Amino acid sequence: MAEHAPAPSSAEETGKLLDENEQLRTALESSLDENARLAEDRDRLLRRVTTLAHELHAVTSPPPSPPQPAAEEVLAETKQSQAEEELRVAFEELQMLTEELEASNNSLHQANANLETRVADRTRELVEANAAHSRVELRFRTLVEGMPQLVWRAVEKGQWTWSSPQWRDYTGQSEADSHGTGWLSVFHPDDREGARSAWAQAAAKRAFDFEGRICHASEKRYRHFRTRAAAVLAPDGNVLEWLGTSTDVDDTIQLQQQQAVLVDELQHRTRNLVAVIRAIMLRTIKDSASLEDFRRCIDDRMQALARVQGLLSRRGAGRVTFDALLRQELAAHVDLDASGKAPRVSIDGPAGIPLRSSTVQTFALALHELATNAVKHGALSSPQGRLAVRWTVRQRDGKDYLHVDWRESGIANMIEGKTSPGHSGYGRELIERALPYQLGARSSFAFTEDGIHCTIEVLVPEDDADREKADG
């Protein structure tokens, strides 16, 4: 910050003071000239008076000599009175000149005194102006050095002349090394050409605007920067210099990229969801005996799909857990109390077992088919029936697996054709084929003497945010 343009008010003040000093100097010089002239006149007169005095003396005291003739005496007397007259005039002139000189001297003294007062005044003003200027400069420096942007100055074609301490702190490049085109070396090699061409157009555009990566010395990585400069114009419109800032926009760009990924992901999921709905619909048409049958069944399945979308969208940063999914699906079919219990239904297992997001939808549809069949044809369709859902986490090959056991009982005579063939068939298909296909699950589905018994075993995801992002 050793050099930069002083604030405009300070420049005006300095100009005013210089003008005034010049006026005073001129006044003093002319007074001195006048004095010198008077002194010269006086010296000249003094010499003349001296000469005249010598002449007079010569006339009035002649050497002893023989008596002069009368005519000669008369002539001598006349000469003497002439010399006396000349001397008197000269004395008078000298007197006047001396008076004039005194007056001039007095006025010179006065002028000097005035000058001293004014110089003292101006000096005080200058000190005050300098102090004000220092305060402005301090404020300016604090602003420049305190702002998050890297600030710099350049002349034409991007030749830097100065860079702020932030530039040095950020890039590790010394101020001197940033001069000229030295600053280019801390830009990403792929961005340097872009920076050069932006400068090539800057003069015509009267603006410089460029986005490129600058190497962060301590992080040892490139971050995106928006680099801009404004031209400082002379009154004639020529560019005096450029004042520039480089602003870190890396976080913003990262967020934009994340947002683009999320939008892509959302589009992907939406298309998938529509395709899933279509597949369920076609499948339901195939299995329905009548339009009324179709209407009831498709409505149930769409509601199940809607419930699980709600669960997925409400999860926030966390994963959907098995107990939450089970409770939600059961609650849609039977009245559960606050602790998740209902008559004839028991559920038991650890809370908070996470599910991979990509498996939640199929898992939910499978549970929906199990529950809806239990209500229509199975354990929950008769007062004697019981449903017990138990789950545990088991270790196999060093990995955690969620093991779910769905057991219906008390409905011995439901086996063999007592079920509605289509709907229970879909539930069975989802468990036996869809879950293994999509979740990599191991599953079983059986009609036992007592009712349906079904097991599902899926891998519990490790809590890894990256994986979560990838599998959506």
Next chain:
Amino acid sequence: MADHDLQGRRVLVVEDEYMIAEDMRATLSDAGAQILGPVPTVDEATDLIDAEPDIDAALLDVNLRGDMVFQVADALSARGVPFAFVTGYERAAMPARFSDAPHLEKPVKAHQVAAMLAPHLRENR
């Protein structure tokens, strides 16, 4: 009828969403195609390609349980098997080497697959 162009054609389906995979199987089977798969993972797709000498075309979902399908596409390219990406992904997200590969939106229709196969059938004549 364009669908008849799939008669007897062997079409590999790689798709990790069970219901969509089943829908594609049903659609293409109805058009006379023979379905290879469907398979839900990169590993299973790779194994199937290695084991199957006779593949006429392939439909590839891009994101398979978080893995990208691109190495499967490379294996198909190496064998000269025509394939299409079936996805909601933007074309920009694809590696440049697949810029010529067709993209189909879900749900896939049989005539789209037939159209994709047509130029290859002419070449093979």
